Amino acid sequence: MALKHSTMVLYSDALDIASHRTRIVLAEKGIAVNIIYVDSNNPPEDLLTINPYNTLPTLVDRDLVLYEAGIITEYLDERFPHPPLLPVYPVARAKCRLMIHRIEHDWLTLINIIQKGKKNEADDARKNLRGQLITIAPVFSEAPYFLSEDFTLADCCLAPMLWRLISLGVELPSQTKPIGDYMNRLFARDSFKASLSELERELRD
Known part of the structure; x- marks a missing residue:
């Protein structure tokens, strides 16, 4: 009940x-x-x-x-439909949901291994995640947000992961500057700042 x-x-x-x-x-x-x-x-x-x-x-x-x-x-x-966090049109909504699925399946799965796996498993997952982010980095220069002109649920899914990269020991090289610029845009949003717990703030202090 x-x-x-x-x-x-x-x-x-x-x-x-x-x-x-x-x-x-x-x-x-x-x-x-x-x-x-x-x-x-x-x-x-x-x-x-x-x-x-x-x-x-x-x-x-x-x-x-x-x-x-x-x-x-x-x-x-x-x-609470305002502001909307999914695109209006069905095709765009489906693509946004697909990207969320990929973030969860590909990247968050690796983070779970980094956090909870054995040392050799965590090291492999860390290297894998870094490599995937290097490969996809140019995509982040195509729009202000993740494959979108507008802030969406995909960004809400991605932001917590990116906030934790440093604490997870995942260092990104200079060629991932588009991701760094994207992170700066996300982390500057009032909603992101308000969402942080005290322990999360300490991850990047």
């Missing part, structure tokens, strides 16, 4: 990429939300009662409980 809250509540990890992605969307939309930072190793009982998977982030909007960042962020974009 879902708990009822008078305001929207987000159960969030303070360092988790998926939680950060969700917080960026909330900040971009200017949504009033009570963010509860949770120790994923010691979750509160009320989270256990509403999310059978006990995963973060978890969003509670009155009687509705959602988990999985992709589901939460698309719900928020539909529930």
Whole structure:
């Protein structure tokens, strides 16, 4: 049975990429939300009662409980349509969703290995991620945002990963300047600054 809250509540990890992605969307939309930072190793009982998977982030909007960042962020974009974070036209929307899938499948999978894998696995994943970013770097010079003139859910998915590159030991060479310029644009946005937890701020201090 879902708990009822008078305001929207987000159960969030303070360092988790998926939680950060969700917080960026909330900040971009200017949504009033009570963010509860949770120790994923010691979750509160009320989270256990509403999310059978006990995963973060978890969003509670009155009687509705959602988990999985992709589901939460698309719900928020539909529930609060301004500013829109998905393109208007079906083909462009599909391409944006496909890019999000690729970010999750290709890059975030490697980051998970860097964070949780054995040393040799982490080293290989770090090298792989660096190589992929070098290869794709020219794409970032084609538009202000990721394959788009406008800030989208794909950028919300990508920004937390890029923010963590330094702390993950992934150093980008000079030929990835388009990515560096893109990162500067993302990190300068008020919504991105507002989305950061204290622990996330410390990652680049």
